Amino acid sequence: MDVMYLMNSLWTMLGAILVIFMIGGFILLEAGSTRMKNAGHVAGKTVFTFGLASLVFWALGYGFIFGSDANFFVGMSEFFYSGELVKDSGLATTVFFVFQLAFAGISVTIALGGFAERAKFSAYVIFTILFGVLVYPVIAHWIWGGGWLAEHGKQDFAGSTVVHLTGAMAALAATILLKPRIGKYNKDGSANNLAGHNQVYTALAVLILWVGWFGFNAGSTVSVDGAFFGFVALNTNLAAAAGAVAATLISWVVLGKPDITTILNGALAGLVAITASCAFVDVWASVVIGFVAGVIVFYSTRFFEKKKIDDPIFALSVHGTAGIWGTLSTGLFATPELATVGKPGLLYGGGFEQLGVQLMGVATSGAYAFTVSYVILYIMKKVMGGIRVSEEEEIMGLDMSEHGNYGYPEQMVLEESNLRPVVETK
Amino acid sequence: METDVRTYESIKEWKDKNIASFLDDTDSLNKFHDQVMSKVFDLAISRVNKGSPPCEFSWFITGSGGRCEQGVISDQDHGLIYEISNVENDIYFKKLGEEVSYGPFIVGYPYCQGNVMSSNSLWCKSKHEWKEQLLKWMEDESWDAIRYLQIFYDARVLTGRNSYVEELKMVIYEYQLKHHTVLKRFMENVTHVKNVIGPLGQILVEQHGLYQGSVNLKYAAFLPYVNAIRLLSIKEGVYETSTLDRMNCLKQTKGYSKALNGCEDNFLTLLKYRLTLFQVESYTDTHYLNIESLHKEQRKEIKRILKDGKKLHDYMIALIEKGC
Incomplete structure (x- = not known):
């Protein structure tokens, strides 16, 4: 068997494993950023939704994205993928399938971040299915599956738009429809800090995601040819590093102290931003892209909070705002040598053409993801009698209301007994 | 009455x-x-x-x-x-x-x-x-x-x-005269000052909660003055209790008049601001001064008072560390 075929397959499989392991990062990220009473729910539902998203991707998603006989929105073959290998492919189709499945799983996980601490479990179930059928595959098809944006030369190497912006736009729709968590805003409009229960989890999550991102970006080469994955990995790491440093500096300057949450968001924003451009830009540009991402994510979180959009895990800023910046950045920094898709960027004599394509891609993909997600959730809200748990359930926590047991049983049972009226404990 | x-x-x-x-x-x-x-x-x-x-x-x-x-x-x-x-x-x-x-x-x-x-x-x-x-x-x-x-x-x-x-x-007073480490321990007990002036010279306000946009006068403004003056009073054996009286006594002690220049006015101004924070309707008393509701001149004044307080506090620390 051809060595390159095997090596490409092996490398991409490693990438898929790394990306799937990022789900672990998201579990810790969301659990750490939310309160103790919801921790078990966050962890369990994330594993469940990844499982469900995998089945949806196998049944319909993959075919919609990469199938032939495509219409404007999706392809129309390869449903219920049988594991058949495509002849003359550079790597095993099964590996490519698993790799792509992992991306779809990440996107829905980001989207569901907007549900945090207040959505019914049943809402997670329904939305995971509908997002995997109606939202993600359309945008992935447009950009990666030979759709109209691909024809325009839209550059999105590993999915700043396809994965991150799509997920974030769905999260935005959910956040708007679900409304802020109880206690987030005061009557006078000021916001309270509903601090997450474990910053160490969150930091560990960022590190897991950072490492996983080598699978995400470098793995997206789906090839070992010329060891180009090393260049992509280099750009990825530098952007994350610059994002973390920039976020530290900006929070230090503005708040007077380096804010831990901002530092962590900065690293993630750098990673999200470089996802589109990691294969198209020079090394120095990756530092600039990451640095700018680290600064804008700080202002973005403040902006959303001021607008009373309660985003507990900062999905909108980290994946949305940084995703937009990352997608546009390649329109500025893509070099003639590296722009294997589309044209060079503005700074390399490409004029505004590529930047325009990137802008069009962001606007249309973002608008589609937001609108369709909003409509889905709106209908769900009407049909299901609401997608948010009751006030009482939210206060008791989703661990208990949705699953019947706590993620931290000893701690929470103790707190519960402290809250019980005195007469009952006598 | x-x-x-x-x-x-x-x-x-x-x-x-x-x-x-x-x-x-x-x-x-x-x-x-x-x-x-x-x-x-x-x-x-x-x-x-x-x-x-x-x-x-x-x-x-x-x-x-x-x-x-x-x-x-x-x-x-x-x-x-x-x-x-x-x-x-x-x-x-x-x-x-x-x-x-x-x-x-x-x-x-x-x-x-x-x-x-x-x-x-x-x-x-x-x-x-x-x-x-x-x-x-x-x-x-x-x-x-x-x-x-x-x-x-x-x-x-x-x-x-x-x-x-x-x-x-x-x-x-007499014990600390004989045991210099005690005064240093006193000083170490109050070294932390809530920093409310950012690197760009801006006043750092509360980011969340009911007092969003406000500065905590107790920790950021009063304590640096109160602690610095108390420590200097212990050092010099001033037994007065009010910070203003202590300042007056200290000013008469050699070497302090320059360091305390303007502090009395600053402290009086702070006390006035403090009284404005009482909310008659809810009968609640707070230490949070909403910076955004102040005029430009008032903001400038508060910023100067905060900076002077930090300066006084730093002066006290340096003096006690030097051991004179």
């Missing part, structure tokens, strides 16, 4: 009715608080129901009350010193200590969270026991012990013999 002083409730009623007349001046507000506390003490004595106290004593208040810097609402901080320890006296003053903690609570002074109250045996002792305790605290040099000593140094007598507190403060 006629008042019925037969119950704590009636004193509370009288206090609530009259306090509004003192809201625009810290000095008279504090005199009013003293008056209330004296009435509470007299009632407490009669409620203990054992006639006159069996020996000489001194009831002092400390904290912001001791420094004459109370706002409209403030916690209790007080203690008792009595002449001689014996079974009868110990029982009497224990009972009185409990009563003079309960009374103010009913009248509207919340219990002290740190338990600095006459009901706590740590703060209700004979003079001799107090002296031993102060020496033990100074030898101990633990964080808690040093914090207690600082609290004690703000003690001001409300009722009883004036000299007891002064005699005990002298114990602290």
Whole structure:
């Protein structure tokens, strides 16, 4: 068997494993950023939704994205993928399938971040299915599956738009429809800090995601040819590093102290931003892209909070705002040598053409993801009698209301007994 | 101001009715608080129901009350010193200590969270026991012990013999003269100042919660002045308690007039701002000053006061570290 075929397959499989392991990062990220009473729910539902998203991707998603006989929105073959290998492919189709499945799983996980601490479990179930059928595959098809944006030369190497912006736009729709968590805003409009229960989890999550991102970006080469994955990995790491440093500096300057949450968001924003451009830009540009991402994510979180959009895990800023910046950045920094898709960027004599394509891609993909997600959730809200748990359930926590047991049983049972009226404990 | 002083409730009623007349001046507000506390003490004595106290004593208040810097609402901080320890006296003053903690609570002074109250045996002792305790605290040099000593140094007598507190403060002064490390420990106990001036010179306000956009005057503005001046007072043996009086005394001591230049005005301004923070409708008292609601000039003034406070605090630290 051809060595390159095997090596490409092996490398991409490693990438898929790394990306799937990022789900672990998201579990810790969301659990750490939310309160103790919801921790078990966050962890369990994330594993469940990844499982469900995998089945949806196998049944319909993959075919919609990469199938032939495509219409404007999706392809129309390869449903219920049988594991058949495509002849003359550079790597095993099964590996490519698993790799792509992992991306779809990440996107829905980001989207569901907007549900945090207040959505019914049943809402997670329904939305995971509908997002995997109606939202993600359309945008992935447009950009990666030979759709109209691909024809325009839209550059999105590993999915700043396809994965991150799509997920974030769905999260935005959910956040708007679900409304802020109880206690987030005061009557006078000021916001309270509903601090997450474990910053160490969150930091560990960022590190897991950072490492996983080598699978995400470098793995997206789906090839070992010329060891180009090393260049992509280099750009990825530098952007994350610059994002973390920039976020530290900006929070230090503005708040007077380096804010831990901002530092962590900065690293993630750098990673999200470089996802589109990691294969198209020079090394120095990756530092600039990451640095700018680290600064804008700080202002973005403040902006959303001021607008009373309660985003507990900062999905909108980290994946949305940084995703937009990352997608546009390649329109500025893509070099003639590296722009294997589309044209060079503005700074390399490409004029505004590529930047325009990137802008069009962001606007249309973002608008589609937001609108369709909003409509889905709106209908769900009407049909299901609401997608948010009751006030009482939210206060008791989703661990208990949705699953019947706590993620931290000893701690929470103790707190519960402290809250019980005195007469009952006598 | 006629008042019925037969119950704590009636004193509370009288206090609530009259306090509004003192809201625009810290000095008279504090005199009013003293008056209330004296009435509470007299009632407490009669409620203990054992006639006159069996020996000489001194009831002092400390904290912001001791420094004459109370706002409209403030916690209790007080203690008792009595002449001689014996079974009868110990029982009497224990009972009185409990009563003079309960009374103010009913009248509207919340219990002290740190338990600095006459009901706590740590703060209700004979003079001799107090002296031993102060020496033990100074030898101990633990964080808690040093914090207690600082609290004690703000003690001001409300009722009883004036000299007891002064005699005990002298114990602290004389000890630190011989043991230089104690003053350093005092200083280490208060080195933290909440930084509210950003690297670009902006005032750093609260980012979340009810006081979003506000600055915490207590931690960012008052404490640097209060702590620095208290430490310098301990060093120089100034027994006054109000920060302004301490400043006056220190200014007459060689070498301080330059460092304290403008501090008095700054502190007076802070006290004025502090009084504006009382919200009449909800009867709540806060330390949070909303920066956004201030005029440009006022913001500038606050920024200068904050910066000067930090400067004074840094001066105190440098001086004590140098050991002169």
